[in-house]
Amino acid sequence: MPTATDYIRILPEIVLSVWGMIIMFIEPILPAGRSRKGLGIFAAVGAIAAIAATIYQARPEFAGSGFNGMLRVDHFSVFFHLVVLLVTLATILMSLDYLPFQKIDRGEYYALILLGAVGMCLMSSAVELVLIFIALEISSISSYILAGFRRHAAESAESSLKYFLLGSFATAFFLYGVALLYGATGSTNVFDIARTLGTSPHIEPLAYVAVALIFTGLGFKVACAPFHVWTPDVYEGAPSPVVAFMSTAPKAASFAVLIRLVIDTASPHWFWVIWTAAVLSMCVGNLGAILQSNVKRMLAYSSIAHAGYLMVAFASASNRELGISAAMFYSAAYAAMNVGAFAIITQMAGAGERYSQIDDYSGLGKRSPVLAAALTFFLLSLIGIPITGGFFAKFYVFSAALRTHLIWLTVIGVANSGMGSYYYLRLIVRMYMFEPRTEEPAPRVRLGMGLAISICLIATLWLGVLPNVVLHYTQGAPTIFFTR
Amino acid sequence: MHLFLFLLFGGICAGGAVNLLIQRKTINSALSLIVVMGSLALIYLLLGAEFVAVVQVIIYAGAIMVLYIFVIMLLNAGEEEQAKGSNVAKIFGIPGLFAGGIIGIWVLLQHRPAEQGVKIGALYGPADQVGWMLFNKYLLAFEVTSILVLIAIMGAVVLARRGNN
Amino acid sequence: MIPISYYLLLSAFLFACGVTGFLIKRNIITLFMSIELMLNGVNLSFIAFATRLQTLDGHIFVFFVMVVAAAEAAVGLAIIISVYRTRETLNVDRVNLLKL
Numbered sequence: 001m002p003t004a005t006d007y008i009r010i011l012p013e014i015v016l017s018v019w020g021m022i023i024m025f026i027e028p029i030l031p032a033g034r035s036r037k038g039l040g041i042f043a044a045v046g047a048i049a050a051i052a053a054t055i056y057q058a059r060p061e062f063a064g065s066g067f068n069g070m071l072r073v074d075h076f077s078v079f080f081h082l083v084v085l086l087v088t089l090a091t092i093l094m095s096l097d098y099l100p101f102q103k104i105d106r107g108e109y110y111a112l113i114l115l116g117a118v119g120m121c122l123m124s125s126a127v128e129l130v131l132i133f134i135a136l137e138i139s140s141i142s143s144y145i146l147a148g149f150r151r152h153a154a155e156s157a158e159s160s161l162k163y164f165l166l167g168s169f170a171t172a173f174f175l176y177g178v179a180l181l182y183g184a185t186g187s188t189n190v191f192d193i194a195r196t197l198g199t200s201p202h203i204e205p206l207a208y209v210a211v212a213l214i215f216t217g218l219g220f221k222v223a224c225a226p227f228h229v230w231t232p233d234v235y236e237g238a239p240s241p242v243v244a245f246m247s248t249a250p251k252a253a254s255f256a257v258l259i260r261l262v263i264d265t266a267s268p269h270w271f272w273v274i275w276t277a278a279v280l281s282m283c284v285g286n287l288g289a290i291l292q293s294n295v296k297r298m299l300a301y302s303s304i305a306h307a308g309y310l311m312v313a314f315a316s317a318s319n320r321e322l323g324i325s326a327a328m329f330y331s332a333a334y335a336a337m338n339v340g341a342f343a344i345i346t347q348m349a350g351a352g353e354r355y356s357q358i359d360d361y362s363g364l365g366k367r368s369p370v371l372a373a374a375l376t377f378f379l380l381s382l383i384g385i386p387i388t389g390g391f392f393a394k395f396y397v398f399s400a401a402l403r404t405h406l407i408w409l410t411v412i413g414v415a416n417s418g419m420g421s422y423y424y425l426r427l428i429v430r431m432y433m434f435e436p437r438t439e440e441p442a443p444r445v446r447l448g449m450g451l452a453i454s455i456c457l458i459a460t461l462w463l464g465v466l467p468n469v470v471l472h473y474t475q476g477a478p479t480i481f482f483t484r
Numbered sequence: 485m486h487l488f489l490f491l492l493f494g495g496i497c498a499g500g501a502v503n504l505l506i507q508r509k510t511i512n513s514a515l516s517l518i519v520v521m522g523s524l525a526l527i528y529l530l531l532g533a534e535f536v537a538v539v540q541v542i543i544y545a546g547a548i549m550v551l552y553i554f555v556i557m558l559l560n561a562g563e564e565e566q567a568k569g570s571n572v573a574k575i576f577g578i579p580g581l582f583a584g585g586i587i588g589i590w591v592l593l594q595h596r597p598a599e600q601g602v603k604i605g606a607l608y609g610p611a612d613q614v615g616w617m618l619f620n621k622y623l624l625a626f627e628v629t630s631i632l633v634l635i636a637i638m639g640a641v642v643l644a645r646r647g648n649n
Numbered sequence: 650m651i652p653i654s655y656y657l658l659l660s661a662f663l664f665a666c667g668v669t670g671f672l673i674k675r676n677i678i679t680l681f682m683s684i685e686l687m688l689n690g691v692n693l694s695f696i697a698f699a700t701r702l703q704t705l706d707g708h709i710f711v712f713f714v715m716v717v718a719a720a721e722a723a724v725g726l727a728i729i730i731s732v733y734r735t736r737e738t739l740n741v742d743r744v745n746l747l748k749l
Contacts (some may be wrong), residue, residue: 002623016630021640024638067624122628129667130625130713137717138632141724145639148728154735161732165680169671174652174665175714179691183698205591336700437517487651494659500685501666505673513679515684524689531656533696538713543715548722555726556678557734581668588661604655606650607700609708622709629716643727
C-alpha cells in the first residue's frame with residue numbers, strides 16, 4: 001500500500017491534475033461567449049501551487065523512491081520539476097490575452113497545458129520504464145493537441161498532423177527499444193537495468209540495438225539531428241505560446257529521461273552515438289537557421305542547435321559531476337531564454353499570426369523600445385554573451401567537455417556558437433538599423449504578457465549574474481544519483 | 485502441434501501485415517489489420533497470455549479498429565493515389581530498413597541463451613495475477629493512465645468540434 | 650516445443666512491415682494504421698520475452714501499450730478529421746502548406 005510519504009512524492013502532479021480537472025468541469029458550465037481569462041488566471045494559480053508543492057517536496061525527508069520503486073524524488077527530479085512548472089506558468093500567463101485575440105478562447109487549452117505538465121514532471125522523477133513511457137505519451141499527446149489548437153487555420157492543423165504522425169512513429173521505436181531492453185536485462189526498472197548491464201561481463205548485441213532504438217525515439221522528442229525534420233514545420237504552424245511551451249518543457253523532461261537512461265545504463269558505448277548526434281545537431285541547426293526568413297522557423301533551427309550543445313554536455317558525462325550539472329544548467333537557461341523569445345513573438349504575432357517574418361521586426365526598436373530591448377536580451381543570451389544565462393550555460397558545457405578531453409567536440413561547438421551568432425545578430429540589426437514597415441506602434445503589452453516576459457528576464461539575468469546558487473544545486477544532483 | 489499452430493497463426497498474421505501494404509483501398513488495409521490483430525490474439529494464447537489475448541480482441545480488434553473503420557467511412561477515404569518517387573524517405577528509408585532488418589535478424593538469432601523451446605502456455609498469465617500486479621507494483625502507472633485518457637477525451641472534443649466556440 | 654526466437658522474428662517482421670508502410674503509403678489513415686502494426690509487433694516481443702523470463706511484467710507493459718494506443722487513436726483520428734475539414738484531402742503529399 002502506498003504511504004502518505006509516497007503521495008507527497010507525487011504532490012506537484014496531484015496539484016496539477018486537480019487543477020486541470022476543475023478547469024475541465026467549469027469550462028462547459030461557462031456560457032459560450034464569455035471570456036475564459038478567469039480560467040487562465042485560475043490555471044496560473046494552479047501552476048504556482050504546484051511550484052509550492054515541489055518546494056515542499058524538496059525537503060530531505062521526502063527524498064527517495066516511492067510507489068514500489070516507480071519513481072524517485074531527488075535533487076535531479078526537483079530541479080526539472082521547477083523548470084517545467086516555471087515554463088508552464090509563463091506559458092499560461094502569455095496565453096491569457098493571446099487566446100481571445102486569436103479567437104480560440106477555450107478553457108481546455110489551460111487544462112491541456114496543466115495535464116501535459118503532469119506528464120513532463122513525472123518523466124523527470126520516473127525510474128520505471130512503464131511510467132516513463134506513459135508520462136512521455138501524456139506529454140506528447142497534449143503537445144499534439146495544443147499544436148492544432150488554432151483549428152480553423154490550415155497550417156495549425158497540418159502542424160498538428162505532422163507532429164502526431166512522426167511523434168507516434170518515434171514512440172513505436174522507443175517502445176521497441178524498451179521491449180528489447182526488457183528482454184536483454186529482464187527488468188523494466190532503470191536501476192535494475194543499470195545493475196545488470198554494469199555487472200554482466202559481456203553485453204549482448206540485443207542491448208545495443210535496444211539502446212539505439214530508445215535513442216531514436218527520445219532523439220525525436222528532443223529534436224536532435226538526424227531526427228529533427230519535423231521541428232521547423234511544427235513550430236511554424238503551431239500557436240506561438242504553445243511553441244514556447246513545447247520547445248522547452250517536454251524537451252527538458254526528455255533530456256531528464258535521457259540523462260537517467262544514459263548515465264544509469266552507464267556505458268562507453270553511448271559515447272560515439274551522442275558525439276555524432278551533438279555535432280550533427282549543432283551544424284544542421286545553425287546552417288538551417290541562417291537560411292530562414294520566418295522568425296519561428298529560425299528559432300526552430302536554433303532549438304536544434306541548442307539540443308546539440310546539450311548533447312555536448314552528455315558526451316562529457318563520463319565525468320559525471322561536470323556533465324550532468326552542465327546539462328541541467330543548460331536546460332534551465334535554455335528554457336528561460338527561449339520562452340522569453342517566444343513570448344515576444346507571441347506579442348508581435350497579430351491576428352492569425354500574420355507577422356512572423358523577419359522583415360516584420362524591422363524597426364521594432366522605434367516602434368516599441370521595451371519589446372525590442374527584451375528580445376535583444378534574449379537573443380544575446382541565446383548567442384551566449386556574458387551577464388546572460390546563456391553565457392554560463394555554454395561556458396559550463398564547454399568546460400565540462402574540455403575537462404573530459406573532448407577537444408574536437410569543443411572546437412566544433414565553439415565554432416558553431418560563432419556561426420550561430422550571425423542569425424541572432426541579423427535579427428537585432430533588423431530591429432535597430434532598419435526603418436519600420438508600418439508607423440503603427442506595436443501592440444500594447446498586457447499584464448499577463450508583461451509578467452511572463454518579466455519571469456523570463458529575471459530567470460535569464462539571474463542565471464547570468466548569480467549562477468552559483470543554481471550550479472551548486474545541480475552539482476548536488478549527481479552525487480545522490482546512483483545511490484538508491 | 486505447437487509448431488503447427490504457430491506456423492498457421494503466424495502465417496495468417498504475416499500475410500495480413502503484407503496485405504495491409506499491398507492493398508490500395510484504405511478499408512481493405514484496415515480489414516487486414518484486424519486479421520493481424522485477431523491472429524496475434526491466438527498467438528498470445530499459445531504463449532499463455534490469457535488476459536492479454538482477451539484484451540487484444542476486445543480493445544484492439546474491437547474498439548480501436550471500429551473507430552478506424554468509422555472514420556474511414558465518415559471521410560469516404562477511397563482509393564489511394566499513386567505514390568510519387570521523389571521522397572527522401574524512399575532513398576534512405578528502404579535501404580536503411582533492409583540493413584536494419586538484417587541486423588535485427590542476426591541479433592535475435594544471437595540472443596538465444598541455451599534455448600530449449602517452450603511448451604504451449606509456458607508462462608501462465610491469468611487475469612487475477614495480472615490484475616494483482618496492476619494494482620500493487622504498477623499502481624501509480626495505472627492511476628496516471630487516467631490522465632492520459634482525460635487528455636485524449638479533451639483532445640478529441642477540441643479538435644473534432646465544428647465551428648467557433 | 651518451439652524456440653522463443655520464432656516469436657521474436659515474427660514480431661520483428663510485423664514491426665518492419667509497419668515501418669515500410671509508414672514510408673511507402675500516402676494515405677494518412679493508412680500511415681496511422683502502419684504505426685498500429687508497429688505497436689502490435691512490439692507487443693508480441695513483450696509477451697515473448699515475458700515467457701522467456703518467466704515474469705508477468707511484459708504482460709503489464711502490453712496492457713499499458715494498448716491504453717496508449719487507444720488514446721493515440723482517439724486523438725489521431727480527431728486530428729485527421731480536422732485536417733480533412735480544412736484541406737479536403739487525405740494524401741500526405743498534398744498536405745503541404747508548410748514546406749519541409
